[in-house]
Amino acid sequence: GRQPMRKNKSLNINVEITLEDVLTGKDFTAEVSIPGGQSKVITIQIPPGIEHGQQIRYEGMGDNSISNLRPGDLIVNVIVRNHPVFRREATTLLLEKEISVWDALVGSSTEIKTLDNKTLSINIPAGTQPETVLRVPGEGLPHMRTRQRGNMMLKLKVSIPKNLTQS
Numbered sequence: 001g002r003q004p005m006r007k008n009k010s011l012n013i014n015v016e017i018t019l020e021d022v023l024t025g026k027d028f029t030a031e032v033s034i035p036g037g038q039s040k041v042i043t044i045q046i047p048p049g050i051e052h053g054q055q056i057r058y059e060g061m062g063d064n065s066i067s068n069l070r071p072g073d074l075i076v077n078v079i080v081r082n083h084p085v086f087r088r089e090a091t092t093l094l095l096e097k098e099i100s101v102w103d104a105l106v107g108s109s110t111e112i113k114t115l116d117n118k119t120l121s122i123n124i125p126a127g128t129q130p131e132t133v134l135r136v137p138g139e140g141l142p143h144m145r146t147r148q149r150g151n152m153m154l155k156l157k158v159s160i161p162k163n164l165t166q167s
Helices: 019-024 101-106
Strands: 011-017 026-034 038-046 055-058 074-080 087-089 092-100 108-113 119-124 133-136 152-159
Touching: 011 026, 011 038, 019 074, 038 055, 038 074, 092 101, 092 108, 101 108, 101 152, 119 133
Parallel strands: 011 074, 092 152
Antiparallel strands: 026 038, 055 074, 087 092, 108 119, 133 152
């Protein structure tokens, strides 16, 4: 059998992004230190829909300190920071919204902000039970290959007043 071509070492770097970056994708430059004291500036392209823990490989952008070997690869480990409001499950965004017991009983509408900062009015049907989950189509995250957006799932938390008085 043939021997695989030897090459310099691959370099690993971690890149931290926000959930908003997952929605839109993000390009940024990073300075990468190469063994031997050199550094190079590269542009990293994060595609929309990337998952936490996924890696992006840039061939030939790693270590090149041994001149008679091919350059190694640069491996970018993507870390998606937790969001203060939304939770992610693949392309689905989960959001909790507190509503009053009165709104749950008689029905109403409530406003929510999406990840891309749109304000949506959501209809709450009369007789809504605590922990009801409403589907908001197309307001989730994009699928990395198809770019088609997933859904937002809105979990309604019914707040029951603690200090009730008899009238």
